Amino acid sequence: MTDHFDGSLVHLANRDVTLVVVSRALRTQIEAFKKRMGWHFKWVSSFGNGFNRDYHVSFTKEEVAKGKVPYNYDTVGFGTEEGPGASVFYKNAGGEVFHTYSTYARGLDILVGAYNFLDLAPKGRDEDGLPFTMAWIRHHDRYTDGKLADKDRPYWPAVAASAS
Amino acid sequence: MATQLTSAGIQGHDVVSPNEWIASRKELLRKEKEFTKLRDELSRQRRELPWEKVEKRYVFDGPNGKETLADLFDGKSQLIVYHFMFGPGWDEGVPAARL
Numbered sequence: 472m473t474d475h476f477d478g479s480l481v482h483l484a485n486r487d488v489t490l491v492v493v494s495r496a497l498r499t500q501i502e503a504f505k506k507r508m509g510w511h512f513k514w515v516s517s518f519g520n521g522f523n524r525d526y527h528v529s530f531t532k533e534e535v536a537k538g539k540v541p542y543n544y545d546t547v548g549f550g551t552e553e554g555p556g557a558s559v560f561y562k563n564a565g566g567e568v569f570h571t572y573s574t575y576a577r578g579l580d581i582l583v584g585a586y587n588f589l590d591l592a593p594k595g596r597d598e599d600g601l602p603f604t605m606a607w608i609r610h611h612d613r614y615t616d617g618k619l620a621d622k623d624r625p626y627w628p629a630v631a632a633s634a635s
Numbered sequence: 636m637a638t639q640l641t642s643a644g645i646q647g648h649d650v651v652s653p654n655e656w657i658a659s660r661k662e663l664l665r666k667e668k669e670f671t672k673l674r675d676e677l678s679r680q681r682r683e684l685p686w687e688k689v690e691k692r693y694v695f696d697g698p699n700g701k702e703t704l705a706d707l708f709d710g711k712s713q714l715i716v717y718h719f720m721f722g723p724g725w726d727e728g729v730p731a732a733r734l
Contacts, residue, residue: 515697
């Protein structure tokens, strides 16, 4: 998904939109991973500021263990303490900031650039036989080395896997 | 990796004459246009959602040091935040979620 971000930045900027990526990981973790991926978009850490929690993409260990996390305007089971989402804000001339929209889960399909191409191809997304829809996705530098965990939990970090 | 690829929708697929093909394509085009208009309408309704004021002062840590949510707008009036799954202590961000 974020592989498609860099090419969009200049176009968005010319439509009065700034795109920023946020994670709860520390800035040093983010910088190292971003360098490995060769990404340029702005990526900041929300560690300790409650932002991810307030916008329902970070969950407590207890919520994960109980299988009840607040996600996608529902209470659902979730495998890790971090979830994907997109949140949109507007700032007026007076500097006041408003939350206008957030979307999660398949609401993010539209941001998956590869999906938009695959939907035009004969095999489509070709995910019917997979344990979950996005199970085929790897980091762009990991498709060739066959680095997969077990088929039900491919490519999850050890910390995330043990928490689930 | 090959185990992840199937022949879904490929085996035994209909092959037809150009005239039949264009007729089928035009029928799908009718549905595509219907969907496009529905999507435009959905986007319009998304923009019409009410807003909520952000009262908290969030401070982020990034390449420019400490920045507030208001700072992240970087001179624009609209900000899109993508929440990337990457927690403290993880080796790397996660590209896909089991939902």
